[in-house]
Amino acid sequence: MKRLFVALAFPLLLGACATQRLQTHALPPETPAAENAAAAARASELAEIEAAAKSQPKSDDGDGPVPTVTPADAPPMRTYDPWERLNRFTYRFNARFDDAVFLPVANGYRRLPSPVRTGVHNFFGNLAEVDSMINFALQGRLGFGARSLGRFVINTTIGIGGLFDVASNLHLAPAATGFGTTLAKWGVHPGPYLVLPFLGPSTLRDGFGLLGDFGTEYAVDLGGLYQSDNAWMLGVANAIDQRAHVSFRYYQTGSPFEYENVRFLYVRKRLLEDEGLHRHELPEKPAPGEPAGK
Amino acid sequence: MRRATTWRAVALLLGLSAMLAVQADERLPPVQGPATGLADSAALRATVFGTPPDRLAPMPDVVPVTEIDVRLPWRRPVPDVYWFDSDLQVWLSAQPKPAPLAIIVAGTGSGGFSGSVSALRGALYGAGYHVLTMPSPTFPRFIVAASSTGVAGDLYQDSQDLYAAMQYVVAHLPEHVQVTGVDVLGYSLGGANAAVVKSIDAREHKLGIRRAIMINPPVSLFASISRLDKLFAQSIGRDEAGIERLYQRLYAELANLYRASESVQIDEHFLLGAAASVLRTDAEFSAAIALTFRLALVEMFFAGDLYAQTGVVVDPRHPPRAGDSLEETQRVLRTKTFSEYFDKVFAPYYLAHRPGATRESLIAQNRLDIIAADLSGDPGYYVQTNSDDLILDASELAWLKRTLGTRIVVYDHGGHLGNLGEKQQIADMLAMLGGRWPGPRP
Numbered sequence: 001m002k003r004l005f006v007a008l009a010f011p012l013l014l015g016a017c018a019t020q021r022l023q024t025h026a027l028p029p030e031t032p033a034a035e036n037a038a039a040a041a042r043a044s045e046l047a048e049i050e051a052a053a054k055s056q057p058k059s060d061d062g063d064g065p066v067p068t069v070t071p072a073d074a075p076p077m078r079t080y081d082p083w084e085r086l087n088r089f090t091y092r093f094n095a096r097f098d099d100a101v102f103l104p105v106a107n108g109y110r111r112l113p114s115p116v117r118t119g120v121h122n123f124f125g126n127l128a129e130v131d132s133m134i135n136f137a138l139q140g141r142l143g144f145g146a147r148s149l150g151r152f153v154i155n156t157t158i159g160i161g162g163l164f165d166v167a168s169n170l171h172l173a174p175a176a177t178g179f180g181t182t183l184a185k186w187g188v189h190p191g192p193y194l195v196l197p198f199l200g201p202s203t204l205r206d207g208f209g210l211l212g213d214f215g216t217e218y219a220v221d222l223g224g225l226y227q228s229d230n231a232w233m234l235g236v237a238n239a240i241d242q243r244a245h246v247s248f249r250y251y252q253t254g255s256p257f258e259y260e261n262v263r264f265l266y267v268r269k270r271l272l273e274d275e276g277l278h279r280h281e282l283p284e285k286p287a288p289g290e291p292a293g294k
Numbered sequence: 295m296r297r298a299t300t301w302r303a304v305a306l307l308l309g310l311s312a313m314l315a316v317q318a319d320e321r322l323p324p325v326q327g328p329a330t331g332l333a334d335s336a337a338l339r340a341t342v343f344g345t346p347p348d349r350l351a352p353m354p355d356v357v358p359v360t361e362i363d364v365r366l367p368w369r370r371p372v373p374d375v376y377w378f379d380s381d382l383q384v385w386l387s388a389q390p391k392p393a394p395l396a397i398i399v400a401g402t403g404s405g406g407f408s409g410s411v412s413a414l415r416g417a418l419y420g421a422g423y424h425v426l427t428m429p430s431p432t433f434p435r436f437i438v439a440a441s442s443t444g445v446a447g448d449l450y451q452d453s454q455d456l457y458a459a460m461q462y463v464v465a466h467l468p469e470h471v472q473v474t475g476v477d478v479l480g481y482s483l484g485g486a487n488a489a490v491v492k493s494i495d496a497r498e499h500k501l502g503i504r505r506a507i508m509i510n511p512p513v514s515l516f517a518s519i520s521r522l523d524k525l526f527a528q529s530i531g532r533d534e535a536g537i538e539r540l541y542q543r544l545y546a547e548l549a550n551l552y553r554a555s556e557s558v559q560i561d562e563h564f565l566l567g568a569a570a571s572v573l574r575t576d577a578e579f580s581a582a583i584a585l586t587f588r589l590a591l592v593e594m595f596f597a598g599d600l601y602a603q604t605g606v607v608v609d610p611r612h613p614p615r616a617g618d619s620l621e622e623t624q625r626v627l628r629t630k631t632f633s634e635y636f637d638k639v640f641a642p643y644y645l646a647h648r649p650g651a652t653r654e655s656l657i658a659q660n661r662l663d664i665i666a667a668d669l670s671g672d673p674g675y676y677v678q679t680n681s682d683d684l685i686l687d688a689s690e691l692a693w694l695k696r697t698l699g700t701r702i703v704v705y706d707h708g709g710h711l712g713n714l715g716e717k718q719q720i721a722d723m724l725a726m727l728g729g730r731w732p733g734p735r736p
Contacts, residue, residue, distance in 0.1 A: 021364070021365050021367075021466075022362065022363070022364055022365070022466050023362070023363045023381075024360050024361065024362050024363075024386075024468060025360065025361045025363075026358070026359075026360050026361075027359040027360065027361050027385070028359075029356050029357055029358045029359060030356070030357040030359055030412060030415070030416065031355060031356055031357070032353035032354065032357060032412065032413070032416035033352070033353040033354060033355045033416075034355065035353075036347060036350045036353055039347040039350075040347035040348055040350075042347075042566070043346070043347050043348070066553055066554070068546075068550055069545075069546045069549040069550050069553070070546055071539065071542035071543045071545070071546045072542070073546060073549075074541065074542035074545035074546055074549075075545070077538060077541055077625075078621065084619055085617060088616075088617050088619075089617060092377075092616065092617075095378060144558065175558040175559075176558070176559070177558060250378070251378040251379070252405065252407055253405070253434075254378075254379055254405055254429075254433055254434035254435035254436075254438075254593070255434055255593055256375045256376060256434070256596065256614075256620060257592070257593075257596075257620055257624045259620075260619075260620055260621050260624055268545065269560050272545070272548055272549055272552055272560055273552070273559065273560055275549040275552060275553060276549075276552045276553050276555075276557075279553040283549075
């Protein structure tokens with residue numbers, strides 16, 4: 001038995017060594033002509049954004065004064081991360097999982113014809129409108145909620161079950177939100193930085209938010225999709241679609257500081273979004289020496 | 295390009311925007327209204343924002359890309375903290391038929407996944423080349439997976455390591471890739487590396503490199519880094535407080551922009567618009583450029599200090615492990631200049647490993663002069679640069695012109711890499727690489 005094992009293992013080991021030296025993976029092809037055309041098309045649009053930005057933030061948006069954020073209001077550069085050891089472990093796990101499983105599957109998915117992928121992406125986007133709608137309502141942002149509702153109705157009907165994003169062509173651009181943002185609107189601070197298994201960077205608040213979103217979707221159980229026996233397939237397909245739409249790749253920076261950099265950027269992004277939710281107030285002054293997010 | 299966008303979008307928050315804009319392709323419209331009237335102002339803007347979309351060279355519709363992960367047989371033991379960097383990563387775009395191979399060497403701190411490299415890859419693939427992209431020898435993954443020293447920045451030694459890695463990759467290309475000849479090119483520091491690689495190859499004949507193009511190369515590495523240190527000190531400051539001020543200002547500007555916008559999320563679209571309005575003045579452009587190089591330096595400094603055991607930020611007896619926090623180390627490194635890297639890591643290492651070397655000889659050896667005879671005598675070297683490139687001064691530009699003769703083209707504007715991918719730049723590059731260069735237009 002032992003001999004058999006050795007006889008089997010040896011060639012396997014050799015094979016592993018031989019393939020380890022050099023591995024090739026086909027990546028999704030680049031499409032430079034289309035991208036340059038898109039950049040040219042975007043240029044005029046960006047000029048508009050730039051012009052709008054130059055006209056400076058409104059000091060009053062109709063609902064009251066919008067105070068200007070000054071550099072002194074910026075949160076500290078350090079980030080609140082009391083669970084750093086665990087987070088780093090999870091980050092490393094995520095990187096390995098992404099490299100071994102998630103990304104190869106997503107890259108395989110990317111070989112499907114583009115209209116198919118767009119359809120799938122639209123379909124999941126449309127399902128998510130329900131959660132957005134509820135959360136916009138909870139946030140008291142009824143205009144956005146109405147937009148989500150409008151998008152959902154149009155895309156589910158004319159867009160054939162959400163496969164086509166007809167609403168975007170009708171100038172109803174997508175805008176998604178979730179329970180994490182609702183908590184933020186209610187004044188909950190991000191709290192400790194949290195790296196979720198498989199999902200990546202988050203905070204304690206956004207982690208709870210995600211649970212809330214899953215719970216909402218499960219409770220609403222749109223079309224009976226979420227409580228069926230095959231709901232896990234829906235989840236897997238959704239995850240693959242999401243991954244295929246995110247260009248981030250673990251450790252492409254080659255940097256040992258990647259954990260720090262991602263944490264910094266993620267938490268700053270969420271804090272900036274909080275500023276937008278509370279545009280009539282100035283951010284709370286951080287206590288001296290306290291890290292951001294606490 | 296696409297694959298870089300989301301990451302680029304978030305990166306803007308750190309002020310990394312600059313880094314990505316320099317290396318990638320923020321295709322933003324040129325300034326409207328009266329010309330600024332200052333050549334260096336235009337140079338800074340071009341350096342940050344790159345070629346405007348309406349002046350980009352035509353590109354092929356589809357460029358296939360294959361990633362090749364290579365475990366080099368001579369790789370040094372991988373430090374625990376670099377557990378993810380054990381294999382060199384190169385990207386290949388192969389033609390279905392026999393074709394010449396163009397090898398692109400990325401610039402300072404870049405792994406070759408940037409917009410600059412994508413633009414060159416697209417143009418070369420469209421012109422019928424197999425295209426192989428190599429990271430800069432200053433990129434962390436190269437330092438770990440392919441460097442023989444771990445201390446990046448020596449023009450000759452780095453180029454030798456690069457040459458060795460290229461040979462290994464070329465020898466192991468997939469069988470269906472039939473190569474009829476090899477050319478090299480690179481931008482910024484990668485240009486200088488590419489030229490030295492060709493010079494080494496002219497003696498060793500391992501690859502038979504025909505031509506080398508340097509796009510916006512430095513002439514003296516030491517002079518260029520001194521200029522970048524100065525730019526950083528002037529635009530950001532010399533200490534942690536300067537970096538903190540920059541961050542706070544950027545945060546406040548983004549917060550105000552975001553509050554005024556209709557965006558629901560901070561996404562790529564919002565950030566691209568914000569970049570144009572946050573980066574407006576020469577001081578801001580300078581800060582962005584200086585920060586770009588500083589972030590690359592942080593990586594080189596950390597790796598060099600770890601490998602050379604010079605003990606500036608890494609305790610040689612207790613090197614950090616994979617799960618350790620590096621926040622403090624990173625914070626300290628952000629204030630370190632290129633000069634400090636030279637004095638505290640690079641020079642100590644090379645003085646100990648090169649008998650007879652002095653500080654002065656190290657500076658002298660890090661000039662393109664070391665291959666001056668080849669540059670002037672061998673018709674296979676070419677240079678594309680700009681009269682307002684901020685990593686060159688007048689005497690260095692004159693030296694390049696004198697040495698290369700008719701094999702250099704100097705564009706009026708573009709700053710540092712600000713015209714990469716532009717129609718004329720690409721047309722000239724392809725003429726040079728194809729041996730059809732008639733000399734600069736009168």
